[in-house]
Amino acid sequence: MYRSNEALSPAALIAPPLAGALAAAAIPAPVRSDPFAATTAPRPIRARDTIHRSGDPACGAFVVRRGAVMLVGTLPDGRRQIYDILGPGDVFGLSDRPVHGHDAVALTDCVTEPFGSAQTQAADVVAAALATIARQHRHAMLLGRLTALERVAAGVLRLSEVLSADGVGFDCPLSRQDLADWLGLVIETVSRNLTALQRRGLIGVARFTRFEIRDRAGLDRLLEPGGAAHA
Amino acid sequence: MYRSNEALSPAALIAPPLAGALAAAAIPAPVRSDPFAATTAPRPIRARDTIHRSGDPACGAFVVRRGAVMLVGTLPDGRRQIYDILGPGDVFGLSDRPVHGHDAVALTDCVTEPFGSAQTQAADVVAAALATIARQHRHAMLLGRLTALERVAAGVLRLSEVLSADGVGFDCPLSRQDLADWLGLVIETVSRNLTALQRRGLIGVARFTRFEIRDRAGLDRLLEPGGAAHA
């Protein structure tokens, strides 16, 4: 979204309000009142369900057992950024503040399980957090320094890891708008570059949502100059 | 850096090796190999010194006591992204893998101290990691969804938090190139937008490095539509 330098203005990505006070105000998160939350029982969630919303009180971490989840931040003016796509083994729900700063939405039917409770080692929580940070760093590189074609290629590869059983084909549960909000592009640019990747024979897309990796080596090569990352 | 869709190619920001075994690598190890790590002794570092490089074995977390540190990722083709700017209280040095995936460079003379050792609570490590994740989320929003002017404004405000004693003026230890690599822009765009902010009377810049917040409310307003973040 291009916006005039004159017009506008969005605001507080700077300092974390760090509100010590967890207002009681927030809408009770779905999970809040959920009996599952306090137990170690896996919790089934349906595709597109919102697991928690920005502003909901944070109430513990969850690990994705099956399916996929996305974390979505939204600015007051509607600009959206998908911060992360989580698959089996990935953890979410932790916050440095009493309330969540983003939405968590199930991308597919999925199963989550409380994480970080009694029997879980603190080291596991740290490990999960570190994996998250590493993903965020890679995504920052993508957002700040990759071209649109590279972003889309990297996005497809990442999705194949999270969503594909065989590492080749998968049903993409993200709309083109979601992909755009994840990759820092607009919907049309995502579409054009998906088409470009298809024309090159690198991927296949059928019925909008059915993705297939056709030439992984080619995709890797496309991302090579940026490379495995790091000097 | 614009690159032709044809020419192409950077690569592996996709999947985190996700070494299921964060075995010896990550958490516990840190404090082990480094002589300093085993102690609680603060360690003085000079401005521009590289604290660790990508590829170096990760050897424990450190907390910044005084000064500032930046974390820098570099792609094989030279594209750079500054992942984070750390100030007093912020923690770095943790990795989900046995080796670091980015450089850590002192922005100013600074003092760091081992973090996460015996007497430190695991909860402290988790808290530090969560604060980092929250910063990364905000930065992802900046990189993916803010305009150049907004990014520069947000960057200046963030720097004032980290570097300024009075919250108003500070000497910016980042070159224009550093700022560009942090905000996902090119050097000229940073320069132009700093000039734009000056013309609006929002900030002052003297001798290239001396920054001053002239109208914080104005800067906040500039960032308002994006706002305090989140719906």
Added chain:
DNA sequence: CGGGTAATTGACTCTCTTCAATATGCGTGG
């Protein structure tokens, strides 16, 4: 087989980048 939503494609625009001069600051030495 229509009707509605989502995706694709085309034409054009614009922000940001690129390329190319200046200009400013700072260190050095005459």
Added chain:
DNA sequence: CCACGCATATTGAAGAGAGTCAATTACCCG
């Protein structure tokens, strides 16, 4: 103390990648 020279920053002009606007097409579903 000032002239020179280098490194970094600023500014201008032009280009390009990605965005915007607007149809058109593809898919889903009743």
